[in-house]
Amino acid sequence: MTQPQNILGMDIGGTKIEVSLFRLHHQSIEKFIPFHTDSTHQYSIELVDDQRIPTQRDNGYEDVLSRIADLVQKVLNDNNLKVADISSLGIGLPGSVDPNTQQMLKGNTNIFVGKDLKADLSKKLGSQFSIQIENDxxxxALAEALCGAGQKYRTETGVNxxxxxxxxxxxxxxVGGGILLGGKLLKGKNGGGAEIGHTQLISNGFNCYCDRKGCVEQYLSGPGFSQYFASKSPTMAEDPPSSKDIFAMAEDQKPIALRIIDDYQNLLVQFLANLNNILDPDYFVLGGxxxxQDIIYKGLEEKLYKQTFLKQSRPRVYKNTLGDSAGGLGAALLPFLEEGILK
Ligand SMILES: [Zn+2]
Incomplete structure (x- = not known):
């Protein structure tokens, strides 16, 4: 039996950075998260530790890099581990990542754009282990497919x-997306694959910072939903409620909120139907x-089915099961997926 391996996952966001230490067991252990890639390889993943710091991106790249290295070192020290005890590190960044250089090309935390985080962090840590960097x-998508909602699908269908x-x-x-085809992430030539938040939902719609109009993100993100509400309710346009407040209003049966949520769901269906007719997936998993909000799932699969071109295509739509921990876990699993180092 292969010994358990210590693997690290790092989730870097605009406001916080989280480092998670996992132990990967090469067998199915019920009290951790058991998962498998096919019928012969069984694993389970144990969360050992989880620590975070504020990103403080205004301090610049060098400062953030040093604090990231310190945080990794602290997690190791607190668990009586040395750098040499670690098998791999995966990092999720909030932006598009070049699949060849693993450098960030575009994103909201632009201090990382064009920086060789992989080499710089390796140097700071004095590490030899594999580092993989990917869009968050x-x-x-990887964490939910392998260890989260995807498990429900495989239990129901027996698909690997x-x-x-x-x-x-x-x-x-x-609105961000990740697409897994046959156990591999779809990245595209430059890392711009699966930027599904910047596909057009409404012709000549709201302006987007990406220079297009009517992008999915301008309608289906939290702020986009609030913006849509403002456009439909002139009396509240000056100070529109947040998406959370709109859902709270719906719980109080406020007609305007119920109407706008119905619109939101219809737009979500359009978006999923477009993706479905391109990729014909087994399932979707929603996060964020x-x-x-449970109300968005009510009747969603049936509405989606009415819009699929091929009637054999009946994708499931799942709510995520891992919550906020999906980012760090998915990052930790990256080297597993990309290099097959943990067969
Ligand atoms: Zn856009």
Whole structure:
């Protein structure tokens, strides 16, 4: 039996940085998160420690890099481990990552753009282990497919992870996505694959910072939803409620909120139907703040089915099961996926 391996996952966001230490067991252990990629390889993942610091991106790259290295070192020290005891590190960044250089090309925390974080962090830590960097929405999609909602699908259908197509979508401050085809992340030539938040939902709609109009993100993210509400309710346009407040208003049966949420769901269906007709996935998994609102799932699969071109195509739409821990876990699993180092 292969010994358990210590693996690290790092979730870097605009406001906080989280480092998680996991132990990967090469067998199924019920009290941790058991998962498998096919019928012969069984694993389970144990969360050992989890620490975070504020990003403080205004301090610049060098400062953030030093504090990241210190945080990794602290997690190791607190668990009586040395750098040499670690098998791999995966990092999720809030932006598009070049699949060849693993450098961030574009994103909201632009201090990382064009920086060789992989080499710089390796140097600071004096590490030899494998480091993989990926877009954070891809990390979310990977974690949910392998260890989260995807497990429900495989239990129901008997399909293997390596054979399925799944799409993870974060409906949060923005809209991000990750696509897994046959156990591999779809990245595209430059790392711009699966930027599904910047596909057009409404012709000539709200302006987007990406220079297009009517992007998905401008309607289905939390702020986008609030913006949409403002456009439909002139009396509240000056100071529109947040997406969370709109859902709270719906719980109080406020007609305007119920109407706007119905619109939101219809737009979400359009978006999922577009993706479905391109990829015909086994399932979708939704994450991010808006995904926690149960009302958006009511009748959603049936509405989606009415819009699929091929009637054999009947994708499931799952709410995430891992919550906020998906980012760090997905990052930790990256080297596993990319290099197959933990067969
Ligand atoms: Zn856009």
């Amino acid at each position: 929405a891809n990390c979310f 992870f390596n054979e399925e197509t799944s799409i993870g979508i974060i409906l949060g401050t923005g 703040g808006v995904s926690n």
